[in-house]
Amino acid sequence: MSAHSTEPARxxxxxxxxxxxxxxxxxxxxxxxxxxxxxxxxxxxDRAASFAARHSIPRSYGTYEALLDDDAIDAVYVPLPNGLHGEWTKRAADAGLAVLCEKPLAADAAEARAVADHCDRRGVTLMEAFMYRYHPRTERAVELAATELDDVRTVTATFRFPLSDRPNDVRLDPELAGGSLMDVGCYPVSLARTVLGAPDRAYAHTGDTRDAGVDTELAGVLAYGDGRSARVASGFDTRHVERYRVDATNGWVAVENAFDAPADERLELEYEIDGRRRTQ
Incomplete structure (x- = not known):
């Protein structure tokens, strides 16, 4: 690549x-x-080798440390259980590697701030892997909310699905930052903050229907000083639902199957502005 190339590095x-x-x-x-x-x-x-063979990946390792010592690696993707995200993101940063970390970035807000600060001090790029945020449909919904809806007042967002009863599911492990909020509720929270910004206060009611020590159901409210609010919900005990709706004084935007992008489904958004309803 020439020194003057504008092409991104491989x-x-x-x-x-x-x-x-x-x-x-x-x-x-x-x-x-x-x-x-x-x-x-x-x-x-053996699991690493099998995964590598399936995806034609040239090298596999039996420890995470060995991969971080691989001089050919420029960046790492971290899809470990939630409770391990912070530790291994920081260790990758210590190795000088950019990090794409699965959501949620960390087990709580304090750890998330510490991880972000750590990567900043090491001079490495850190990104949380919220794919939905960069999907054209989401970008269009956010654009409508910002430019065509007047005075957005409420956001309502939900992500629920029926979690199986398989043993040792990390989603039900409190030591690994399990629970519906950390697994899927972070999507509604992310969407609400994208549209409305950081809230002044947050409230939540949770339930643990499986006696696992984590929230298997959550209903929350993000409250803003000017009366705006977001209602978010997540859970492991109902049918699969992913949706959000943004309501303003002159209309609304609504999206179904909101946080995934199945290749075999037609993805649409609906909106109404000043009495005119459209589907895109």
Whole structure:
């Protein structure tokens, strides 16, 4: 590449873990881009090798540390359980690597601030992997809310799905920052903050229907000083629902199947502004 080229540098990614989201979505997405996955690591060397063979990844490791020591790696993707995100993001930053970390970035707000500050001090790029935020449909909804809706007053957002009863599910492990808020409720919260900004106060009611020590159901309110609000909900006990709606004084925007982008589904948004309803 010439010194004056405006082409982005080709990055070689390492993947810390063999989670389903990496297997089904992120690794194929990287492979379809101008970048590449050069290595994968797991605490189980055989699992890492199998994952690498399935995706034609040239190198696999039986420890996360070994991948961070791989000099060919430029950036890492971290799809580990929630409670491990902060630690391994900081360790990747210590190795001088850019980090794409699965949501949520950390187990709580204090750890998230510490992780972001740590990466800033190390001079590495850090990004939280909220794919939906960069989907054209979301970008259009946010654009409508910002430019065509007058005085947005409320956001209502929900992400629920029926979690199976498989044993040892990390989503039900309090030591690994499990729970519906951390797993899927972070999407409604992200959407609400994208549209309305940071709230003045937050309230929540939770339930633990499985005696797991985590929230399996959550209903929350983000409150703003001027009377605006967002209502968010998440859970593991109902049918699959992903939706949000933004209401303003002159109309609304609504999106179904809001936080995923299945390749085999037609993705639309509906909105009404000054009495005119449209679907895009």
């Amino acid at each position: 990055l070689e990614f390492g993947v810390l873990g063999t989670a389903g989201i990496a297997d089904k979505a992120v690794v194929p997405a990287i492979a379809a881009s101008d970048h590449a996955v050069g290595a994968v690591a797991s605490r189980d060397a």
